[in-house]
Amino acid sequence: MASEQPYLHNLSGVFSAPIQAWSDAHGQVRHTGAQGIYCGDDRVLNSAVLTVDGREPEWVSTQLRSSKETDYIYFVRADAEVADPLLSLVRTRSAQSSRIRHGEDTENLTGCSGRVGETLRLESAMLEPVSLTVRLTLGADNTTMEHIKQGGRGGAPVQPQGTTWSWRDQDTTLALTAVDGTVSVDGSTVTIDWAVEVSPGVPVELEWAVDLTDADSPMLAADGEPITAPASNDPRLSRLLERSVSDLNSLRLAHYSHPHDTFLAAGAPWFFTMFGRDSIIAARMLLPINTAIAGGTLRALAGRQGTETDHTTAVQPGKILHEVRRTVLTVAESGHALRLPPVYYGTIDATPLWICLLHDAWKAGMPDAEVKELLPNLEDALEWLRDHGDLDGDGFLEYLDASGQGLVNQGWKDSGDAIRWHDGSLAKGPIALAEVQAYAYEAAVVGAEILDAFGRPGAQEWRDYAAGMAERFRAQFWCEDELGPYPALALDADKRPVDGVTSNMGHLLGTGILNEDEQRIVVRRVMDPTMFSGYGVRTLSTSNGGYWPTRYHAGAVWSHDTALIISGMLADGFPDEAAQLAAGLLEVAEANDWRLPELFGGHGSDTMRTPVPFPASCRPQAWASASSVVIAAALTPNGQPAQREDLQASAAAF
Secondary structure (H helix, E strand, O other): OOOOOOOOOOEEEEEEOOEEEEEEOOOOEOOOOOOEEEEOOEEEEEEEEEEEOOEOOEEEEEEEEEOOEEEEEEEOOOOOOOOOOOEEEEEEEEEEEEEEEEOOEEEEEEEEEEEEEEEEEEEEOOOOOEEEEEEEEEEEEEEEHHHHHOOOOOOOOOOOEOOEEEEOOOOEEEEEEEEOOEEEEEOOEEEEEEEEEEEOOEOEEEEEEEEEEEOOOOEEEOOOOOOOOOOOOOHHHHHHHHHHHHHHHHOEEEEOOEEEEEEEOOEOOOEOOOEHHHHHHHHHHOOOOOOHHHHHHHHHHHOOOOOOOEOOOOEOOOOOOOEEOOOOEEEEEOOEEEEEOOEEOOOOOHHHHHHHHHHHHHHOOOOHHHHHHOHHHHHHHHHHHHHOOOOOOOOOOOEOOOOOOOOOOOOOOOOOOOOEOOOOOEOOOOEEEHHHHHHHHHHHHHHHHHHHHOOOOOHHHHHHHHHHHHHHHHHHOEEEEOOEEEEOOEEOOOOOEEOOOEHHHHHHOOOOOOOHHHHHHHHHHHHOOOOEOOOOEEOEOOOOOOOOOOOOOOOOEEHHHHHHHHHHHHHHOOHHHHHHHHHHHHHHHHHOOOOOOOEEOOOOOOOOOOOOEOOOOOOOEHHHHHHHHHHHHHHOOOOOOOOOOOOOOOOOOO
8 A cells, every 4th residue: 555645734733843743733632644742753742632521622723822832722511501612721732942961061962852841721701610620641652754754653652661751772751741630651541630620710720741852863952043033014924924933943953063053944844854955045035134044054064065975875075965864764755765864965956055055145244254164165065066066077967866765856846756848758867957057057156256255266267167057058958839938947868958847947037047038038937827826836837748736846836936936036127026926925825824835736826715735735844934035025115024234135135
């Protein structure tokens, strides 16, 4: 039987990376799908079901206070009840993360710790006091995120020792606290009972929590100042920015090797870790309101920059990594067995994007001293473009998995069926993606600027590289159909332009690789009804033989994908089209309680009154949340949201 990835669209969560807790929409944590409490890539608690006098309370509302705290509101049926619901229960769940310190040594940090807890507040307007038994039933297992994502129910139940569970020779522990509750253990099931009397007008509060520690986690809770939401005079934009910044703060992480360098985890629940491309793009979008995340991201990734060549990990000298996990990640995808090592470098675009982020962070106010420290990494990254990114010496960056167990596609559309011809058939690699050539062009131009500014040699070589890239791209990457010319998605193994019409062409905007006429062609094409759904830009044109509105990279709309196109439009002088796309994404946010989803269905706004959820979409997700800053820039008259006085970066310069 094929594995079934759990759906998330009807779940509720609280997050404080690397801690997260998922329940059903009503607040009950049931042993099904992705529900549970997680520490890093492990689920440690699989159920937390609340009853009052043996019955589940009647859920009526879920209210998000922040990404880290949510209220679930219930009414409790009572024997003396009249028609009005007079006995309420508010279940407030929160998540918080912290660090494991060894004695007084603040530099010796390994592993993560945190707490997920609840406050249960009972209130009554009945005439007489009501006696109730409140019960919480808990279950634990130690199940990897990888297993759950592939549809596994979970590992064997774990029996506690008293009120503590432990795994991996006690490297991972889970300790229960129940204030004034009676705790009992029956095998692997733990119950907490509270006998309470609720009098009219006298609230009763009950509390319980689990404290989690994972001594060997590669990821730490972030330190430093949180991101601050910029102001906006538009109430809709204000709500979007506030929710997005709350989400981004819940995704802040650090790696144990660089504990003071904060970056953004890619997204919950599946990608609650460092992802090179995702972390870079999100940090770049945030530059108008925050440069600290960019600095932390640059340093954290530079600390793992490649120094050798190994086909198993896809590492090469100068290359920026793709992702970091605790252990080997094994996934079955479209008949292809993936086996990714804990530190994996299978990405074609993270390295040029790292260079672009360094430049933009410098322009946005990153201190020269911090830039200077990264100049050797910049030079190594530039050399990777020339010496390793180009597999066959044709002047383009291309990828091909040499291990047989890595990602078949290594651009941002990394699913196995992402690179399609117009008829829907799949292109064969090595693949040279259009947007990656644009990133390389931009990286060479801005890299040369940094080298000149800091008195380093080699700038002219990279300006020449960029000029050659633009010339080759113009000669080899253009196609034509009934709507006219357009940039191809990629070149295939035979150097033929792959003629699928995709959102990738929109990423060329703002990089400088297109002339003005070419920019207008790309803008017209992405705004065509075959591409623009009314809510965002589809990943694949509706005219393609492989299009389906909920196909991950071949029909669905990704919030960040559309936001990157908006950013490029602003940079190249197309504010009206940028505002139109931004207005579509704002509608999506409003329909999702102001939290932009990672992706959603490509159905047109003319047929669907609200966007159709993509059921396995991550939320919160870093580059989706960071897209709020781009949306605000496109919909604000001066081109950028109000921001801290010390940050004057142009919102269009991403």
